Amino acid sequence: MIETDADRPVLVAGAGPTGMTTALALHARGVPVTIVEAESEDRDRSGSRAIYVHGTTLRTLERIHPGLGMDLVEEGLVWPTRRTCWRGKEVFSRTYDNPGGSGDVPHFSSIPQVRTEAYMREALDAAGIDIHWDAAVETVETSPDGVRVETADGRTWDVPYLVGADGGGSTVRNEIGANFDGDQSENSFIIADVDEVDEDPLPLERLFHYDDPSVGGRNVLLVPFTGGWRLDVQCIEGDDPEELCSDEQMREFVTAVMGERYADNVSWVSSYKFLQVMADTFVDEHRRVLLVGEAAHLLAPFGARGMNSGIADADEAASAIAAAYRARVDAVARDEVELYAARREKAAEYNLAAAGQALEYLQGENPATVLRKEAAASLADHFEVAGEYLDDAPYGPHGSPPIVTTGNY
Numbered sequence: 057m058i059e060t061d062a063d064r065p066v067l068v069a070g071a072g073p074t075g076m077t078t079a080l081a082l083h084a085r086g087v088p089v090t091i092v093e094a095e096s097e098d099r100d101r102s103g104s105r106a107i108y109v110h111g112t113t114l115r116t117l118e119r120i121h122p123g124l125g126m127d128l129v130e131e132g133l134v135w136p137t138r139r140t141c142w143r144g145k146e147v148f149s150r151t152y153d154n155p156g157g158s159g160d161v162p163h164f165s166s167i168p169q170v171r172t173e174a175y176m177r178e179a180l181d182a183a184g185i186d187i188h189w190d191a192a193v194e195t196v197e198t199s200p201d202g203v204r205v206e207t208a209d210g211r212t213w214d215v216p217y218l219v220g221a222d223g224g225g226s227t228v229r230n231e232i233g234a235n236f237d238g239d240q241s242e243n244s245f246i247i248a249d250v251d252e253v254d255e256d257p258l259p260l261e262r263l264f265h266y267d268d269p270s271v272g273g274r275n276v277l278l279v280p281f282t283g284g285w286r287l288d289v290q291c292i293e294g295d296d297p298e299e300l301c302s303d304e305q306m307r308e309f310v311t312a313v314m315g316e317r318y319a320d321n322v323s324w325v326s327s328y329k330f331l332q333v334m335a336d337t338f339v340d341e342h343r344r345v346l347l348v349g350e351a352a353h354l355l356a357p358f359g360a361r362g363m364n365s366g367i368a369d370a371d372e373a374a375s376a377i378a379a380a381y382r383a384r385v386d387a388v389a390r391d392e393v394e395l396y397a398a399r400r401e402k403a404a405e406y407n408l409a410a411a412g413q414a415l416e417y418l419q420g421e422n423p424a425t426v427l428r429k430e431a432a433a434s435l436a437d438h439f440e441v442a443g444e445y446l447d448d449a450p451y452g453p454h455g456s457p458p459i460v461t462t463g464n465y
């Protein structure tokens with residue numbers, strides 16, 4: 057009888073959204089799993105971050121843990137209006153009667169990442185999956201038979217598979233010798249969360265304002281989520297991002313864009329330069345370690361591909377491991393993991409290109425893009441399609457990554 061890996065739990069490093077999803081997706085496939093997390097249980101996960109949860113992500117979560125996707129739908133919101141202004145003047149506005157569509161699951165749900173993570177924690181509890189807190193992965197040693205992992209709580213784990221879901225600074229990625237490769241955005245972006253007001257709230261609309269004169273000619277994006285708003289201000293030449301994040305400056309921005317009644321409601325602010333990078337391999341040489349989410353790739357947030365693609369990685373990694381875990385032939389197990397890498401590396405390349413297109417558009421360094429924007433703005437009064445282009449372009453292309461073939465005929 058050939059031995060298989062069955063019954064030794066798989067280890068997931070990191071209890072962010074992709075790590076928790078990986079664990080739930082493994083559990084759903086009957087594979088025992090445990091999570092090790094560097095931080096303490098009482099940690100503060102601030103900032104709304106991944107507010108835009110795509111319909112496909114909601115469906116994935118609903119499939120691997122019935123009820124989880126619908127929790128995000130029920131608590132999240134679907135904004136009905138998209139609106140765009142150009143230098144103080146409206147150039148596009150559209151309101152949908154049924155903005156979520158008529159399927160069981162809406163096209164998207166807008167909810168702060170901290171709430172998504174809270175629902176994932178509840179799902180882990182219900183599934184009986186443990187998180188070992190204060191247990192950062194420190195070393196990873198892989199062999200054809202499995203993985204030995206040492207964690208900061210003094211434990212050593214001998215496991216058949218390790219999933220590195222330990223975020224952008226991934227120790228797992230470093231330990232398997234994979235490297236990040238890519239670029240950083242030129243501009244900085246100020247990102248703030250603003251709590252909702254009780255009286256006279258703004259209408260629920262996603263607003264993009266090009267060169268908004270009320271904030272010194274900077275680009276502004278405003279997006280509602282349950283309980284608040286996300287305000288993004290794009291820095292221009294000469295800006296000191298730290299200075300723009302000051303309380304006084306944020307009060308001014310918020311008052312100008314949202315009105316005086318929101319001025320004291322900034323609950324979080326930070327400045328970013330966005331990285332556009334991916335690991336040169338998503339698996340180790342022995343096909344026992346799989347990287348998912350930000351451990352594998354970092355994307356600029358325009359088009360909301362970060363957490364959404366991390367959750368797709370997580371589901372596909374779990375599917376590959378579930379098949380490999382029960383395989384009786386090593387070559388078959390290796391093949392499953394390699395197929396994971398082929399699929400998700402291709403997906404990351406696609407997502408990087410899409411987010412990069414949005415970033416390039418927003419940074420406005422390409423003269424052809426600048427010309428196209430100016431032309432669209434001057435035509436928007438006469439042709440709706442010109443306004444629609446201005447409304448759509450900041451988020452990059454809509455498509456999803458292609459399905460990778462195995463080369464089989």
Ligand SMILES: Cc1cc2nc3c(=O)[nH]c(=O)nc-3n(C[C@H](O)[C@H](O)[C@H](O)COP(=O)(O)OP(=O)(O)OC[C@H]3O[C@@H](n4cnc5c(N)ncnc54)[C@H](O)[C@@H]3O)c2cc1C
Binds near residue numbers: 070074095193357
């Ligand atoms: C401003 C902003 C806006 C964003 N907007 C969107 C959006 O609208 N839509 C979208 O899809 N995405 C968005 N994102 C991206 C999204 O927040 C991330 O993609 C998501 O958090 C990545 O999840 P993750 O689980 O891969 O990594 P993380 O959330 O970083 O989780 C990694 C986990 O691993 C733990 N860890 C670290 N090192 C170790 C170790 N050695 N051992 C064990 N554990 C470890 C960390 O403590 C953490 O808990 C946004 C991000 C930012 C910053």
